[in-house]
Amino acid sequence: MNISIPEINFSIIAPELILSAFGLVILLLGAFFSEKRGNDHLGYISLLGIVVAFFFTVPLMETSQHAFNNMIAADGFGVFFKVTFLIIASLTVLISIGYVQRADIASGEYYALIMFATVGMMLMAAATSLLTLFLGLETMSISIYVLAGIMRGDKKSIESAMKYFILGAFATGFLLYGMAMVYGSTGSIILEEIAAYIKSKPELLRSPMIIIGIALLTIGFGFKVAMVPFHMWTPDVYEGAPTSITAFMATGVKAAGFAGFVRVFFSALGPFQPDWIAIMWVLAVATMTVGNVVAIVQTNIKRMLAYSSIAHAGYILVAFVAGNDLGTASILFYLLVYAFMNIGAFTIVILLGKKGEENVLISDYAGIGFRYPLLGVSMTIFMLSMAGIPPLGGFMGKFYVFSAAVKAKYYWLAIIGVLNSAVSVYYYLRVTVLMYFREPEREITGLTPFSLASRIAVIIAIGGVLYMGIFPANVLALAKRSIMGLM
Amino acid sequence: MLDYMWLVPLFPAVGFITNGLMGRKIPRRLVGLIGCSAIGLSFLFSLLLLFELIGLPPANRHHEVEIFDWVVSGSFRTVIGYQLDPLSILMALVVSGVSFFIHIYSIGYMHGDPGYPRYFTYLNLFVFMMLNLVLANNFLLMFVGWEGVGLCSYLLIGFWFEKDSASNAGKKAFVVNRVGDFGFLLGIFLIFTSLGTLDFTEVFQNAPSLDASLVTIISILLFIGATGKSAQLPLYVWLPDAMEGPTPVSSLIHAATMVTAGVYMIARCNVLYSMAPIALTIVAAIGVATAIYAASIGLTQNDIKRVLAYSTISQLGYMFLGVGVGAYSSGMFHLMTHAFFKGLLFLGAGSVMHAMSGELDMRKMGGLRNRIPVTFWTFVPATLAIAGIPGFSGFFSKDEILWQAYSSPHGHPLLWAVGVIAAGMTSFYMFRLLFMTFFGESRAPEEVKKHIHESPRVMTIPLGILSVLSIIGGYVGIPHVFWGGFNKIGEFLAPVVGSHGEVAAGHAQFSLQKLAYAAEQVGAGAGHGLNAASMELILMAISVIIALTGIFIAYVFYIKRPELPALLAKKRKIVYTVLVNKYFVDEIYGFSFVDSLKGLGTGLWRGFDDQVLDGTVNGVARMIIGFGAILRRTQTGFVQSYAFGMMIGGLIIMGYYVIRAIFY
Amino acid sequence: MTIPSIPPAAYLIVGAILFAIGAIGVLTRRNGIIVFMSIELMLNSVNVSLITFSHALNSMDGILFVFFVMAVSAAEAGVGLAIFVQLYRTKETINVDEINLMRW
């Protein structure tokens, strides 16, 4: 029998390969070095890996090529997300250095798993077949399950891991079923072929199987992006997981989820847009509203940020509903800027904690604005950016998202969205209120001196937020070019 | 030289600024000097202007100077500009002249008061504003003076601001005046919207093109302003309280000059009013009503200054009666004479207070005749003048008005009758004042008695001058029944306000008036068959007799049988209480306007603003938070409930798709 | 007459039923491990559907898919059980309805 090897193009998966390789190396090194003295160098090694991967990613930007029997592609969409993931990963590593030994975490495995999770995300973004998408998602999820529970002996950490695991697996079941039904009603797992087949057979638009399949896929992806009503894991898991991992989840997992979501729904199931618009409209509104409204009454800043991340998912869903090219581009833009501001905020949360007391209650922030001025200013910037105050990135993100909705004439959606962001101002401001307007009831002292890495992380985050707020043109243009191949 | 007329108001302005900026640093004499000399200069200058004006033929006794554009917006343009004509120069002379004497008087009167510099600053400012009012060549600048004098009266009434009564009175004066100004402002608006200009000359030229009803409205609105400024019904209430101010102020502002601004304004707008007979009638009616009303209150007051205040109100009523029957020059004439004798009366009262160490209650006076003779002997002619005794200035002007009220086409016997009765009252209460103050036994407490002394020269000299004026001041307007008449002032003002004849001819068209006129021509009784001249003489006689009767009653009551008033008060208790309490008007106003507005304000603030509006705002916030507090309860923390939630969501989505798939 | 062979729908329905039972297990059982087993059952039921599809559509994709799904579920089993063991060590229970340290 003849064996025809399909074209193998390593340059396309070079970033993934590099990251995995570095993951292995870190694993080995981690095994050899004892964890007595903090293994910062492991962190720096993984940074190095990310940087290398970055240099292999950028060249792919202009190309639009498929390989491995159309299982994976290197198109602008995927590459933009890959860059986003690399930024997220690098920031996460930066803020983990120092935090790792404070939280008594096995650093070798920690960094390695971050690498693997990033690989999974990148695969999700680049996947052009249901199978690779599924595997990428699982690679990411499994690593994250572990990372969430990696703080040994910490009740909350392991509990969050358990919750995330059970619900994640549960959601995976639905996702898988959905994929199966799509496969069953189209006979292929390659997105392009699916799209072609749907176009060729219009009566398929009425076939119950594929429609239910879409419903099930919505559940699966909705879980990953923390869409109401599949959001309930978010606050608990974010609260329990190590803060650095929370940041990683809130940005990376969400972004990856949206990458898969958009990729499947727009490039494969595009013709079904009329079917999902209405339901997604409702879900978007619910997501925004629930996220914001519940965030208002939170007392723990990690939970508060968790709910706010739900709300941000809602804003992105607005663009998803809009469905035009502008909307898709704005999703990319928003996710990137959200990565900057959210990780930035979590960095501050980390910096304010110390071994034994993590100071994650919002009331702990009373009066730090003037005791740690730079810290306070940074936190303020991130909060205001999330609230969508110009000239910060968050504003531009919202601006593009809502303009997409307006362009698609979803005026009410846009109005609900902006009103929501007005509501959100309340709890973002509360942080600044405490930092600047209140005198602390107890002094926060003996903070571990802020490590260089975390300083760099904050600076990068602020830089990103400001750059994307004041000169958003380039990034948006990039995003617009990235989605050319998709639509 | 007419081009430099702006110097007239300039001098007081300079005085105001210098005293205002460094009044407290320079010695007091200098302050007084600056104050007086500023006014004196403008007085002299206006005299010069007068002569130059008289030099001109009557027809072109009119000159305007525009200094600079003031408010210019689109079609709207007003300038800071002055105009000089007989009317304004007359006012300018009265104002600067009387105020000059009062300034001098004040040097003595205010001597020793800590606020001395402030006082002169305010006084100069007042003169400046008043001159603006009378010299303005457009309504807006006139309004500036109009409100400016109001401000000064506010400042001067409340001069002794530690006294709550004083500051209250000041505030009351300002606010009540504002009510009038509200009408004045609307009048200005209407003039501009209908004529597109506020310049006097243009307005009066184009006015005939307007239809009568519009002019009537304008005139009435302007008159509302006048009722405020000149203390006519129903806005007179501030003037009696204004007596809280220093007495020279009462004399200058609240007797001689400011309060007459309304009269001047109507005379100035005579063109408009002559076009609007209804408005004229209203003016006349209000005037005469005020005259008798205030006089009736004056009968029973015991505060010397308040008596004078009410007499001022009623005299102003006369002036309005005069202008209201179209006899503008008579109104102005009475304005002038009144300025003399009423100013004098107040200064005299001030001198009395000075002697009685600040006592105001006439019941604690008496017998001052020989203790302060100068004051007394200057006081008498003024009293005679206001009582309308022939030979004194008041007689000429008042009887001119009464005659016009009777004879003018806008007049009516009724107006005349009421006016005459009011005159009787006037003579009664004025002599009551005279008797209670200067005659009989002194009722003052001993230690006051000891200190009674005549005022210094600087005070008595102005008294003398003014008394002379209040005697001879009337001879510029002798009615033509005597020696063919010598009505200089009428002639002088004629180019502006027109002589009465023209008025009659020009505006006899108003039917009702004409009817009255005709009726009065053929009317039976005394008037029948007599010619106008003898008619005038008869009326004059009647009024003089009534005036004398008033004096006689006063004599009986307060010299011969001092117990009578008490008995009468008992007999006519109700009438007496009503009069003593000034018809309870202050109470009524206080209840119906002040309290109700305050109540409304409180209600709106506490009730509406805090509860409704703010309540809504905070309510929304609280609602959202409560909503969140409920929603967070769904986060039980149990993984299975989360899974359950996912199932529900999934079911909903699937259900939506199933239904959609089935029905579409 | 020929008896019709078994229609794919039959297998799919079996798969659906198994899926539902698995879901019920997830929702109702307290023991975390049994919950996890129910999830495994759900995945397996999906496998049934996948195989049915690939058999009915004459394509190997489904079979390969199932192959990978099995690998994935194996991996999940490993991680999941590790989590439960750790959970038991720290909390002395794996009953999911006794674990709500974090809520609201």
Place this chain on the structure above:
Amino acid sequence: MFEQNISIIFQWLIFLGTASFAILASILMVTRRNPIHSALFLIFTFLCTAVLFLLLESPFIAIIQVLVYAGAIMMLIVFVIMLLELEKELRSPLKISFSKGIGVLTVLLTMLGLFFAVFAGPKGASGEYTSEKVSQLGSIKVVGKLLFTEYLLPFEIVSILLLAAIVGAIVLVKPRPFGRE
């Protein structure tokens, strides 16, 4: 003709039998209080599904099913259950609460939705691997070939995935390193 019918009848019998057994066993798995029993019933369910796979002419998957699921995974599970002695579960009754009832109802409704979806059967494009072709090539051969040609990338990914899982499992359960108590 006749023997074909016979075979079909047998297929039907086997299918119905295994299907009903699978469902029954799974129901028992969900309802037994003793985790061990549930585990055993789950194994039984997996075996039944393996039979279904055979009926669907994919022996390879059937074998893997038996080996991986019924063998490896379930052994692991049973082992863990033994490891953590869970007699608490035995003493405490199954909590049948109202909410759980609602949950069951929801699931059943969802199931109806799934029925609605699958009732019409697959509509997809038919591929080239007809059962004849597969049987003549040999199912395992085909799978193997595909695995290393078209499915090379997923295969590699799975390796990473498994690695991550192993590392994760280890890092989660490994005792805290020396001197860090």
Place this chain on the structure above:
Amino acid sequence: MNHLLSIIFSLLDHFLTTIVFLPIVGAIILLLINKEKHSAIRIVALVFSLAEFVISLPLFFLFDPKIVGMQFVEKARWIPEYGITYHLGIDGISLLLVLLTTFLTVLCILSSWSAITVRVKEYMISFLFLETGMVGAFVALDLVLFYVFWEVMLIPMYLLIGVWGDPRRRIYAAVKFFIYTMAGSVLMLIAILVLYFINLRSTGAATFDVLELYKTVIPVGTQYWLFAAFAVAFAIKVPMFPFHTWLPDAHTEAPTAGSVILAGVLLKMGTYGFIRFAMPLFPKAAMAFLPLICVLAIIGIIYGALVSMMQVDLKRLVAFSSVSHLGYVMLGMFALNMQGVEGSIYQMLNHGVSTGSLFLLVGMIYERRHTRMIADFGGLSKVMPVFAVIFMIVTLSSIGLPGTNGFVGEFLILLGAFRSRTAYGVVAATGVILGAAYMLWMFQRVMFGEIKNPENMKLKDLSRREIATMIPMVLLIFVMGIYPKLFFAKMDVSVDHFLKAFKAKYEMSVEASAPRIVSVRSGENTLEGKASSSQID
């Protein structure tokens, strides 16, 4: 040397940019100063605000009053994808407001010299940031750019209220201020976007440039929605009658300078927004809403007066008086004739000056007595004569006494209103009476009468610095009252053009489609008034 000159010249053709961003430069320099060196910080801040003012003065003189349209225009691409530009420029309307801003900022910094003793550095920094935001909002001609500056203003103001405000309710006030304003403006953002896409579809030109958008005719039905969105945002800022409740809190709790800037400039943002954006963009809707807005404005005039009459807290009283004054501004603006609009612009400046000074004065006695309750004062005239004089002048100007600035504005506004709709003018004029009532009553209670409270006995009169702060205000009050032509000359052409363009576009959109909500009669009436005025003009 040459180099320096060349820099200066290059600055000259980026005049507005310099003016907008100079304060930020100052803020950055402040960042470098040690926070303990209070005096140094104060001086630097003062120097920069002064420099800003001095630099902005040439605008006034170089501005050519005869040119229609924008001057000192700067235009640069910012976000090409959307056609968002960095477009600055001023006309006669914004010119004066910019000057007001730079002028008031100097006084504010001067007035906080001794009032602010803690966290001086942060205070000054946020003040300079605030100035940038305000100036930027006035000169921005691109809707997005405007929105950015508009929102940027919120943050420093929020901090000013929240950090240096009155300890009792500052947080409530700050948060209320921020969220209230934000909630209003987000709707405007949506409206901006809708406008953009409508323009994009009709003309195919992607632009947020307001000068371009003026030209597009919007279907009437849409206009109503868009105008409503803009109007709510601006009306909250003004604040118009039902939306004013944030104002008393913000004013009362803010530090003196904060209140001054808030009253003096921030409130003008709302009115400026109406005249620059809401009305010219949607004339048809503006006409339709005109009766509503006028009525609300009049209610505001009277309501504000009545409520402030009963206030017991000086700052609250002044705050409510602002509601009343801004009611005049709105009324005049919607009179839509020369007098009304010019009067209302002038009244913006007046309100900035007089109410600003009132807050300064209240702040001065607050510094001395640490209370704002009217009841705690009384008889201050005796111990603080200079203060009394200045306070009296300012009070009179806010009453609108002829000869002061207040009169000119109020008079023109009322005249304009009277011309456009007699009833409006008449009812609004009653506010004049109430205004006198509450201001004089307040003055009496604070300054007159016996000194009852012994604490007031030993009050010191104004210091040299305080007098120096007030002198410019007093001078301005008189200059603006006696020679207003100085300022009107600058705005005449712009306002005239505004009205003409408004009318032209109104008629365009009239034939575009028949009005639904609009009460035709009222609409025509105003146009009649305007027509007559324009043929007089």
